[in-house]
Amino acid sequence: MIPEAESRGTGTQPAAERSDSGERTTHDASIFVPEPDDTLVQWEGRLLVEPLPDKPKDLAGPRDMQLALAGSPVEITTTDDDHITAGLVEYLLSGDQLRLKGNTQNPVEIRSKELGLLTLPELVLVPREGRGVILGGGNYKAVRTCREPQL
Missing domain, CATH: 2.60.450 (lipopolysaccharide transport protein A fold)
Incomplete structure (x- = not known):
């Protein structure tokens, strides 16, 4: 299991998720809202x-x-x-x-x-x-x- 703090991501780190295969994946998250x-x-x-x-x-x-x-x-x-x-x-x-x-x-x-x-x-x-x-x-x-x- 991924620790909660690690799975949330930060302003510089993308948030982490688990895929269906159980492997760890990442995606970019932006705080910019136009x-x-x-x-x-x-x-x-x-x-x-x-x-x-x-x-x-x-x-x-x-x-x-x-x-x-x-x-x-x-x-x-x-x-x-x-x-x-x-x-x-x-x-x-x-x-x-x-x-x-x-x-x-x-x-x-x-x-x-x-x-x-x-x-x-x-x-x-x-x-x-x-x-x-x-x-x-x-x-x-x-x-x-x-x-x-x-x-």
Whole structure:
């Protein structure tokens, strides 16, 4: 029999169980419970995390941080089920600024069930100020909805 303390597991050790064959097995247990407003990052294949050789010029101080995700493409799904793709996504902590950059293979595309499709080379969003700036030319295809006239 496995002692009770050993079978419970800890934050660093997976919980232990017995299989039908009587052999000891383990499974991973997580204490992380995502909140609805959390940002989750998922990937397939290799993920490389490394500091940049030179500091980004926009950093406000030693405790500021800039996050950059490069992909083919980077894909974002919002809580409203909008889909955003871009070649590069950058987030600057001090400015609460999100920058989406496209390239020839992966332009910035924002697909919304309510608004349609917006394709552009670069977009800067500042959520705290409720504004966004489109840099460069782009295309917008609106969603058309036909409704019966109200009598």
